[in-house]
Structures are given as structure tokens and as C-alpha cells.
Amino acid sequence: MAHTVPPTIGWSHDDGGSVRMIDQTRLPGEPVMLDCRDVECVARAIERLSVRGAPAIGCAAALGMALAAHRSKAADPHAMLADLRAARERLAATRPTAVNLFWALGEMDRVIDERAADGVDALREALLARAEAIVEDDLQRCIAMGHHALELIPPGANILTHCNAGALATAGYGTALGVIRAAHEAGRGVHVWVDETRPLLQGARLTAWELRTEGIPATLICDNVAGWVIARGEVDCVVVGSDRIAANGDVANKIGTYTVAVLAARHDVPFYVAAPVSTIDYDLASGDLIPIEERSRNEVAMLGHRASAPVCPDIAIYNPAFDVTPHELVAAIITEKGVARPPYDESLAAMKNRQDSSRPREESGRGGPN
Numbered sequence: 001m002a003h004t005v006p007p008t009i010g011w012s013h014d015d016g017g018s019v020r021m022i023d024q025t026r027l028p029g030e031p032v033m034l035d036c037r038d039v040e041c042v043a044r045a046i047e048r049l050s051v052r053g054a055p056a057i058g059c060a061a062a063l064g065m066a067l068a069a070h071r072s073k074a075a076d077p078h079a080m081l082a083d084l085r086a087a088r089e090r091l092a093a094t095r096p097t098a099v100n101l102f103w104a105l106g107e108m109d110r111v112i113d114e115r116a117a118d119g120v121d122a123l124r125e126a127l128l129a130r131a132e133a134i135v136e137d138d139l140q141r142c143i144a145m146g147h148h149a150l151e152l153i154p155p156g157a158n159i160l161t162h163c164n165a166g167a168l169a170t171a172g173y174g175t176a177l178g179v180i181r182a183a184h185e186a187g188r189g190v191h192v193w194v195d196e197t198r199p200l201l202q203g204a205r206l207t208a209w210e211l212r213t214e215g216i217p218a219t220l221i222c223d224n225v226a227g228w229v230i231a232r233g234e235v236d237c238v239v240v241g242s243d244r245i246a247a248n249g250d251v252a253n254k255i256g257t258y259t260v261a262v263l264a265a266r267h268d269v270p271f272y273v274a275a276p277v278s279t280i281d282y283d284l285a286s287g288d289l290i291p292i293e294e295r296s297r298n299e300v301a302m303l304g305h306r307a308s309a310p311v312c313p314d315i316a317i318y319n320p321a322f323d324v325t326p327h328e329l330v331a332a333i334i335t336e337k338g339v340a341r342p343p344y345d346e347s348l349a350a351m352k353n354r355q356d357s358s359r360p361r362e363e364s365g366r367g368g369p370n
């Protein structure tokens with residue numbers, strides 16, 4: 001069964017080139033496309049969650065750099081590098097937790113280093129070619145993850161997922177939802193428990209929309225129902241995505257993931273993480289070093305345009321976007337290169353060097369254009 005969720009993000013050749021994406025803030029209504037014709041638009045789209053999910057953010061960053069090159073009026077490489085440096089700094093400042101953002105910028109840095117001497121036109125085309133390859137590669141990685149995960153998903157499984165790690169969070173198909181999608185396409189007869197995922201309801205607005213679009217049986221629940229359905233034996237496994245994985249297997253994902261992992265461990269329910277190898281930050285020894293983004297108090301105090309809590313400054317609001325699940329609670333990490341199991345410091349290190357034709361190099365690359 002081919003999935004029918006529209007492409008999340010890509011390059012449009014209309015009007016001199018633009019980055020075209022689904023505006024996810026408009027879902028679950030009709031899909032509305034956002035056309036970004038400058039880097040500032042791409043950066044704001046990342047910040048306000050018009051595009052979200054670690055792999056999709058990486059794709060947006062890569063396409064944003066290509067857009068900066070195409071919109072630059074520079075006539076010589078030196079001036080072009082100045083424009084690209086400014087674009088990179090703006091994109092790198094958008095969201096700190098998703099390592100795919102920095103990986104993708106590193107890939108574009110590599111193109112700049114290799115092609116800047118060839119002239120501005122060649123550099124523009126090379127950056128766009130690499131950005132489009134990153135988008136296509138992300139799609140293929142997600143499909144590969146789904147294939148590798150089939151060994152973990154039994155027939156008739158009830159799967160609980162938290163937040164949205166589907167086609168909308170990637171270039172297409174999805175990580176955690178890619179696992180679910182692959183099981184559905186293989187005729188496993190799965191059912192999905194969908195956490196609503198407060199405060200921005202990515203589960204209710206996005207995951208439930210994707211599953212309904214795909215015809216995959218699903219039930220939406222409040223976040224605080226997850227423990228109850230797990231305790232009643234109605235969950236066979238948990239599958240989530242990730243925005244950054246430390247070298248030891250500690251996993252940063254949407255806030256509330258740690259709670260689900262603890263509940264799953266209490267009831268001997270396997271907790272699986274699906275993420276591409278580009279999400280693994282080999283420079284971080286543990287999750288204690290993962291930067292955690294804190295977002296606006298209004299995301300908690302407001303529900304749509306209505307107050308859901310006292311909005312006066314006397315009421316403090318703490319709104320971390322992510323939490324970290326210790327590796328001891330993770331049964332397996334599903335990547336495009338296969339399934340990693342404990343001890344993760346060994347199995348994830350092996351993933352880094354495993355041959356994969358779709359991704360020639362895995363270094364995170366955090367420099368900027370020189």
C-alpha cells in the first residue's frame with residue numbers, strides 16, 4: 001500500500017526556486033503548503049514548528065542553504081561565502097536539540113569546501129543537488145528502518161507511540177510511524193495507541209491524522225492514559241522517534257517520552273526507538289550533555305486562542321520541549337543500518353562504520369563555511 005500523506009518538504013523550481021513544505025501548524029485541517037523564498041522564512045518555519053521532527057528539520061536546513069545560494073546576488077565566491085555564512089548561522093540558531101539540523105549543515109559545509117573554487121553557479125547547483133539528495137536519502141532510510149523493524153513487531157501487535165515521528169517528521173514514510181507503516185503494509189494487523197502529546201498535541205493533530213489517512217487502525221488517548229492501557233496488558237510494545245541519541249544510547253525525544261519508558265519498563269513492555277544514524281551524536285558520551293530546548297510559556301498557558309491556565313506572570317511555567325530516556329530503558333534502537341541492541345556504546349559505534357550506500361559519510365560536521 002503506497003502512503004498518501006503529501007511530501008513533507010522539497011524544492012520547488014517555480015519563481016527562481018523556493019523551499020516548499022506542509023505547514024504543520026495548519027493540521028489536522030486540509031494540508032496547506034508553505035513556500036519559502038528566503039532563508040528567514042525557512043528559519044521561522046523551523047522555529048514555529050511549521051516543519052518539525054529531527055529528520056525533516058535536517059532536510060529544511062539543507063534546502064535552506066541551497067535557497068541562500070540561489071537567492072544570493074553574489075557574483076564571486078568570496079561574496080557568496082559571506083551570504084552562506086550568515087544563512088548557516090541563522091539556521092543553526094533555530095532549534096538546539098535536533099542533531100540532524102547540525103548534521104545537514106555539516107553536509108552543506110562539505111559541499112562549500114569542495115566546490116567554492118568552481119564559481120558561484122557551480123556552487124549553487126552543487127548545494128541544491130546535495131540538499132535534494134539528503135531529502136531523497138531520508139525517505140529511503142525511513143523505508144529501510146521499517147524493513148529492519150519487522151523482526152520486532154508481532155502479528156496483531158498493539159503499539160503505543162508518543163508525539164509524531166511519521167512522514168510529517170521526515171522527508172516521507174517516517175521513523176516510528178515508518179515502523180508501524182511497514183508492519184501494516186506487511187499485513188501484521190497492528191493497532192496503534194496514539195498519545196495526544198501535550199502541550200502542542202502533535203500526536204492528536206499529526207499522528208492521528210497520518211494514521212487515519214493511511215487507514216491504519218488507531219485510538220487516540222490522553223497522555224495520562226498511557227500507563228493505564230499498559231498496565232491492563234493492552235500494549236505489546238512502544239515505538240518512538242528521537243531528536244538526538246548519545247553515544248551510550250540515551251535518547252532525547254519529545255517531553256513525556258521518559259514517562260512512557262518508565263511505565264513500559266515497569267510492565268515488561270519493550271520500548272523501541274526508531275531513528276536514522278544521523279540522529280546519533282557520537283560526540284556526546286551520555287544524554288546528560290544533550291541540550292534541551294525550552295519553549296514559550298504560552299504553549300502551556302494557551303490552548304489555541306483561549307487561556308487554559310492563569311497567564312499572569314505570577315504563575316511560573318516550565319516548558320521543556322524534550323526529555324532524555326536512559327539507555328537502560330531502551331530495548332532496541334532501529335536504524336537504516338539495522339537494529340542496535342545493548343550494550344549501545346558498542347552496537348551504535350558499529351553502526352557508524354557499517355557500510356551503507358545511501359549515506360557515504362556519517363560525520364556530524366559542525367563547522368561553518370570559511
